[in-house]
Amino acid sequence: MHSYHIFYFPFKWEFPNKKDKLFSEQTKLSSIPTDKFSNWERTPEISKDTEANELYNEKNYFYEFVHPLLYDTNEEDSLVFHYERKETKTGDVRYIFNVRDKKEYNLKVDAINLNLYSTGVGVLSFYLENHTYEDKEDILTINQYGRRIFPPFIGDVENRYEIAEFIAIENLGGSKNYKEDFTKYTNKDAWKPASFIDDLISDLSSEINIIPVIDDRMFVNCWYPNDDLSLKYKDKDELPFNAYLGKDEFLYKYIYVDVSSITCKNDRMMSDILQEQTYKRWQKDGTLFGMSRYSFVTLTNHEFYGTILGPHMRTIYSRMIEMVLVTKASILKFSMEVTEVSKLSKKDPANKELVDRIASLYREYIHFINQFYFNEITIQDQGIELYNLMKKTLNISDYVKSLGEEIEELHRYVVLLEDRERNKRASALNLIATIFVPASLTAALFGMNWANVGNCFWTMIAFVVILGIIGSLLILCLTKKNK
Known part of the structure; x- marks a missing residue:
């Protein structure tokens, strides 16, 4: 193959x-x-x-x-x-x-x-x-x-x-x-x-x-x-290998899937890109990996390809x-x-x-x-x-x-909406309590035994309750107006 x-x-x-x-x-x-x-x-x-x-x-x-x-x-x-x-x-x-x-x-x-x-x-x-x-x-x-x-x-x-x-x-x-x-x-x-x-x-x-x-x-x-291409960088020390990266257009084309013309026209830039996008662990054995945003490629020799690399890549x-x-x-x-x-x-x-x-x-x-x-x-x-x-x-x-x-x-944002909805429900409950507590108090007062209570006290209590109801209604009206 x-x-x-x-x-x-x-x-x-x-x-x-x-x-x-x-x-x-x-x-x-x-x-x-x-x-x-x-x-x-x-x-x-x-x-x-x-x-x-x-x-x-x-x-x-x-x-x-x-x-x-x-x-x-x-x-x-x-x-x-x-x-x-x-x-x-x-x-x-x-x-x-x-x-x-x-x-x-x-x-x-x-x-x-x-x-x-x-x-x-x-x-x-x-x-x-x-x-x-x-x-x-x-x-x-x-x-x-x-x-x-x-x-x-x-x-x-x-x-x-x-x-x-x-x-x-x-x-x-x-x-x-x-x-x-x-x-x-x-x-x-x-x-x-x-x-x-x-x-x-x-x-x-x-x-x-x-x-x-x-x-x-x-x-x-x-x-x-490709045994011939692999020999170009196999067994090379760091300096000769870096020089190879700076001038081998095929490797750049291979990694970046270019065909007729290379898409990097600056030697230094090409070398820097290949340094960054080439995986070099097995370089001295004749194998290089390259990676771009749309490719992952391997250049190797037939020996390493047949025994190890082929199955791993697949x-x-x-x-x-x-x-x-x-x-x-x-x-x-x-x-x-x-x-x-x-x-x-x-x-x-x-x-x-x-x-x-x-x-x-x-x-x-x-x-x-x-x-x-x-x-x-x-x-x-x-x-x-x-x-x-x-x-x-x-x-x-x-x-x-x-x-x-x-x-x-x-x-x-969802938490904010839920908190707002929770606050609305709490306000509604408070409003209901404000309206019905005076009424409950009035009912309780009417249910008391007033035989032993003077008329003056009764008049005072009734006056307080009526003021409470009127105040609650005023608060309700003001709240609606502000909304």
């Missing part, structure tokens, strides 16, 4: 008819109606020993408290519903695309997975094997054009500088053709994913809407064994990437709900449904922080370092902090 590529499509999902419901109702996985006759299979049994061994290694790699986010329990309250496409297990499914002025690329589909999460987000992922194209420029082309799912600029519908002529998935079952040629895109189709993306997800359920999270690109996870590191993408997507989903609720608060601040909606959002946010966002997911040093690099690159910690502040403000 010349290279392995995983494309991740993170998205937000929503019910069209539940946008005004509580957040917990908007994101309830068990409410998604699914087609039982589709070619998606939920949490299928593992039949191959290699898969069972890889799953064992995965579970031992990650802390046990992380497992509920990684693995579908096949229960209604599972954090993730995991689906796998059946055809990839038995047939020769192909991922094919054609690039203008270049050639057609045909990759074997190892797997197509769909994960739906209880925060209202999901990830559709394509696992692709490259047995044909060995040249480094082909690897760059596969990453660039294979990941594009809609035109970034409307002019590219005609020019095709950034998108392929078409992308097709062949040999899948069903009546759909799973192909997108991008010719039908207009300036009214912003943020509309390729038809093969919609077709795959709608095979499972046509009752949810899909909104991309990143932009027109899927996230790329690629590992490429399983452990892939899980790690998806966790970070799900965290980012969930933050955006919560932020979208915060925006909607904030709009409603301006229209009708005292709305009971608004208070319930904010309370639900706050509860789901606490649930997200406790079960989706982790500072550490493994005891392994390399896993800790890579996970931290991923979170830093995608700015996860800052986003979580900002979201927390937004939701805390909404929560304080």
Whole structure:
């Protein structure tokens, strides 16, 4: 195998008819109606020993408290519903695309997975094997054009500088053709994913809407064994290695998914970026990892790739990437709900449904922080370092902090409304007491035995009671007038 590529499509999902419901109702996985006759299979049994061994290694790699986010329990309250496409297990499914002025690329589909999460987000992922194209420029082309799912600029519908002529998935079952040629895109189709993306997800359920999270690109996870390139930095000491980082344009293109022209035209800046975004633990063995906001790549040699790195990249590191993408997507989903609720608060601040909606959002946010966002997911040093690099690159910690502040403000707003309502009820009770206490006192006085009380005392008591009633009525009138 010349290279392995995983494309991740993170998205937000929503019910069209539940946008005004509580957040917990908007994101309830068990409410998604699914087609039982589709070619998606939920949490299928593992039949191959290699898969069972890889799953064992995965579970031992990650802390046990992380497992509920990684693995579908096949229960209604599972954090993730995991689906796998059946055809990839038995047939020769192909991922094919054609690039203008270049050639057609045909990759074997190892797997197509769909994960739906209880925060209202999901990830559709394509696992692709490259047995044909060995040249480094082909690897760059596969990453660039294979990941594009809609035109970034409307002019590219005609020019095709950034998108392929078409992308097709062949040999899948069903009546759909799973192909997108991008010719039908207009300036009214912003943020509309390729038809093969919609077709795959709608095979499972046509009752949810899909909104991309990143932009027109899927996230790329690629590992490429090239002995010649690996020798350029293998066994090098720090100074020669730093010099290599400052002049190797391929590594920069590989990390930042550039093709024809590098997108950094300053040597010092390129060197600084590569220093920061390259993971160097295994550099002297000939392996480098690189990370950007839309890619995680590995450049290595065939020896390390075949024995260790290949399985790790396809399983452990892939899980790690998806966790970070799900965290980012969930933050955006919560932020979208915060925006909607904030709009409603301006229209009708005292709305009971608004208070319930904010309370639900706050509860789901606490649930997200406790079960989706982790500072550490493994005891392994390399896993800790890579996970931290991923979170830093995608700015996860800052986003979580900002979201927390937004939701805390909404929560304080709800507490303020509840305190105000509580004070209103207390004022009403006080007013009732003010009105009825004199009347009760009057009744009590009339019920007393006055045979032994002088007329003068009786007159004085009656006068006090009448003054009390008149005073209470005056207070009531003044209170209403002030309101």
